[in-house]
Structures are given as structure tokens and as C-alpha cells.
Amino acid sequence: MSRLVVVSNRLADPRKPAAGGLAVALGESLARTGGLWFGWSGTVDDAAGPGEGQVHMRKAGSVTLATVDLNQEDFATYYQGYANSVLWPVFHYRLDLADFHSAYVDGYRRVNRMFAQKLLPLLRDDDTIWIHDYHLIPLASELRALGCRQRIGFFLHIPVPPPLILAALPHHPWLMRSLLAYDLVGLQSQADVSHLRRYLLSEMQAEELGDGRFAAHGRELRLQAFPIGIDVQEFERLGAAPEAVQTRTALHQEYSRRQLLLGIDRLDYSKGIPQRVRAFQQLLEKYPENRHSATLIMIASPSRDDVNAYADLRQELEGLCGAINGDYGDLDWMPLRYIHRVVARRRVPGLCRASRVGLVTPLRDGMNLVAKEYVVAQDPEDPGVLVLSRFAGAAEQLQEALLVNPYDTEGMADAIQTALRMPLHERQQRHARLMERIREHDVHWWRRSFLEALAAPAPAILNPPLE
Numbered sequence: 001m002s003r004l005v006v007v008s009n010r011l012a013d014p015r016k017p018a019a020g021g022l023a024v025a026l027g028e029s030l031a032r033t034g035g036l037w038f039g040w041s042g043t044v045d046d047a048a049g050p051g052e053g054q055v056h057m058r059k060a061g062s063v064t065l066a067t068v069d070l071n072q073e074d075f076a077t078y079y080q081g082y083a084n085s086v087l088w089p090v091f092h093y094r095l096d097l098a099d100f101h102s103a104y105v106d107g108y109r110r111v112n113r114m115f116a117q118k119l120l121p122l123l124r125d126d127d128t129i130w131i132h133d134y135h136l137i138p139l140a141s142e143l144r145a146l147g148c149r150q151r152i153g154f155f156l157h158i159p160v161p162p163p164l165i166l167a168a169l170p171h172h173p174w175l176m177r178s179l180l181a182y183d184l185v186g187l188q189s190q191a192d193v194s195h196l197r198r199y200l201l202s203e204m205q206a207e208e209l210g211d212g213r214f215a216a217h218g219r220e221l222r223l224q225a226f227p228i229g230i231d232v233q234e235f236e237r238l239g240a241a242p243e244a245v246q247t248r249t250a251l252h253q254e255y256s257r258r259q260l261l262l263g264i265d266r267l268d269y270s271k272g273i274p275q276r277v278r279a280f281q282q283l284l285e286k287y288p289e290n291r292h293s294a295t296l297i298m299i300a301s302p303s304r305d306d307v308n309a310y311a312d313l314r315q316e317l318e319g320l321c322g323a324i325n326g327d328y329g330d331l332d333w334m335p336l337r338y339i340h341r342v343v344a345r346r347r348v349p350g351l352c353r354a355s356r357v358g359l360v361t362p363l364r365d366g367m368n369l370v371a372k373e374y375v376v377a378q379d380p381e382d383p384g385v386l387v388l389s390r391f392a393g394a395a396e397q398l399q400e401a402l403l404v405n406p407y408d409t410e411g412m413a414d415a416i417q418t419a420l421r422m423p424l425h426e427r428q429q430r431h432a433r434l435m436e437r438i439r440e441h442d443v444h445w446w447r448r449s450f451l452e453a454l455a456a457p458a459p460a461i462l463n464p465p466l467e
């Protein structure tokens, strides 16, 4: 069996309970074959010059973790700059928030090149390489330029916008062409595949060969949707553990006469958090019977605080929450509890289960794992209702959720009201269908199906060097 080499911007220890589905999935695949996990150490260290980080190697069980430090300039240009102030907003359709600077793209290229140089000597001939996410799009083309001929797959965790949005990205021909160095590109949804397909045809004059295969610039690329799932069994185990039960019981006691609504996100403008708060306000306004009886718990963990758009969002949200609590709150009831913190992973299932409504309302999201976690945490006899943005990748699979347009405040308030009033048999039916799909397409299915597709016979034209 060929060794798996996973490359992602950040790593997790595969032996420790992981904070999210991705770390679990990757850790497990690696532990199975004994593999190598390569990426940034998370440390910024100016000892080395730009693009000259040290590699640190350590073992975690059968997995070797190889990490590289970043110099301050690399961190500011590659990570904060091009990855999080250019690619993240553009791929989430927010051209207005993108901050284009040539120093950013230079840093991004430099770090991808450095990663390729540091990774290459660690590779074996029969390795299978699986590269993750927008930080590392050009990594395969940098590896190919150094002579790497191993099978390389790429999975993008964030959405792909329509071709004309991508085309607004300075350097998009270079960036998108670097995708051709991969043997397989995996995306979250059919919508993403359709956008990238149209980009390849219109901007890259690719030839469509059928079955998701394209030829361009003398190379062949395969495109396919692999919607990421969660580790259902692990999440169920977590839900049955004492901490989850305690969290649920404490919330039930505290809110015995009230219905809880829940939002859990990273504090990110793509997650539609202010829009959700406005919809909740509209709910209280339009359906006053919910005053004193509904409480929205919003847990938004700090994220990328040093990028301007995130600091602005935090201020906006604090103002909004304060205003709603001031306008509608009473001595014995606060409509909104806003918590700017990460909650311990073991408490997430309890929080979800105690909530009658799960609000997952991103403006754009590659998938959104919270939607799946919320459903899995429910009691099948008395399940809560998922209100889900149609613009989350998860909406393609989770059609039995109440699908909403997060830009339509009133429509969202109506959907929340429907969720709060939904009869038991309808909640049960919807929940059962959602569970079926989430169980079938769990994180293990995702990993297996991607790696099987990557192992499929090689394209006819394999790896001629990029010009």
C-alpha cells in the first residue's frame, strides 16, 4: 500500500481528540497506513529569513509530523495576506473585502515554493500526496517543477465562486492554471464543480473530455464533488458522555420554560452572523409571542482578529446584540446570549441537543459541519429543527432542513417561527431523513472516496512539466 502524505496549512496531533472532523479524518487515514503530515508549525519565528523556515520532525504514533516555521514577513503576506485577505473573501464572493497587494501574492508563491522544497526530500517514490485547501493551491505545481512525479490530489474546503468573480482576482490565470498540476481536484458541492467547470471552459479554453475530465495546456485534470462529512459515531459517543449530558441538563434547568435557538461558528463574515441576529430581532417583532419565551445562544469563536474585516465584524455584532438585549430584554429574560469564545468540543453535542432550533445561516460556506453536528446531536424521539442557509454546501445534501436565504431577514424570521412551531411527527420525519444521509456520507466515506478516485488509473498525459 502506498504511503499517504497529507499537506495542510495547520496540523493536529492524530492521537489526541481532534477539534473538528477534518483533523479526525486526516489523522485516521494517516494512522492507518502510517503516513506523513506536513504543514506550518503555527509558529512565527524570525530566526530564518523569508522563505527559509526550519523543518521540525516528530512522531505521533505511526504518523510523522513535519512542520515548518514561518518568518514574520511570510506570515503577514502568505497567511494573513494572500490566503485570508484575498483568497478567502474572493472565494466567498466578497470582492469588496479583498485586499489586493503584490507583496501578498509574492509571499504566497514564496511560501508554497519553500513548502515544496522542504517536502520534496521527505517523499518516497510510491507516496500518494493529498494537499488541502486554499493556502496551498500552487503547491503541486511547485513540486512538479522540482521533478515530483507522485500522484497528487487536492481538496478545496471552501466554495468556488462563478467564473467572473474568479476572473476579478489579479493573477487568476496563474493561480488557476496551477490546478492542472494535480491528478484530481475535489470540491465540496456540485455547485462548486459547475463553477470551476465553467471557469476551465471559458477562461482556460479547456476541452471537456467527459466524466469530470478536462484537458488544457497539454495536461489532464479530473474534477469531482466529495462533500465532507463528520465522524458520526464519534460525535454520538461524545453526545453520550457525561459532559454533554451535564451541559444539556444544566441548560434544560436554566431555560425550563423557554425555547433555545443556537448558533455556533467561527466569528467570520461568511457565516452570516449579523444577518441571523437581525432575523431573530424580526422574529421578536413580528411574532411577539416569542418574547420572554425564546432565547438565542450565539457562540462565535475568535478568528483572524488581526485582519481588519474581522475586527469590524466583531464591533458590528457587539453593537447589534447590545441593542437587541436593551430593546427587548427584561429583568427575567435576555433574548440573546452572545459568547465570543470557543466552547470545549465535548460540550457541543449537549448544546445542540438542548436547542429546539439550530441556526446555520452562512452567506457562503464550503460545507458547514455544524449543520451536520446539530442533526446528529438530536434526540430522534423529540428532535430539534435545523434552519439552514441555501448557500451552505451542506444544503445540497440536507434538503429536509428548513432552507433559507440569509439575505431575506423576514423570510428567515418566518422560517424560525415555523421551526419553533413544527409538530413532532414532522420534526421526526425530517430528522430521520437527514440522519440517513449524514450517516451514509460521513467523514470516512469522504476520505475513502477521495483516495479511491485519486488511485484510479492515471490520465493519459501525466505530469509533463508546466511551462
Ligand code: ADQ
Residues within 6 Å of the ligand: 019, 020, 021, 022, 157, 158, 228, 264, 265, 266, 299, 300, 301, 341, 342, 343, 344, 345, 348, 365, 366, 367, 368, 369, 370, 373
Ligand atoms: P470552517 O469554516 O472552520 O471550515 P465548519 O465546517 O463550520 O467551519 O466547522 C467548524 C468546526 O469547528 C465544527 O466542528 C464546529 O463544531 C467547531 N466550532 C465552530 N465554532 C466553534 C466554537 N465557537 N466553539 C467550539 N467549536 C466550534 C472550513 C470550511 C467549511 C467546511 C470545513 C470542512 O469553511 O465550509 O465545512 O472547512 O471542510
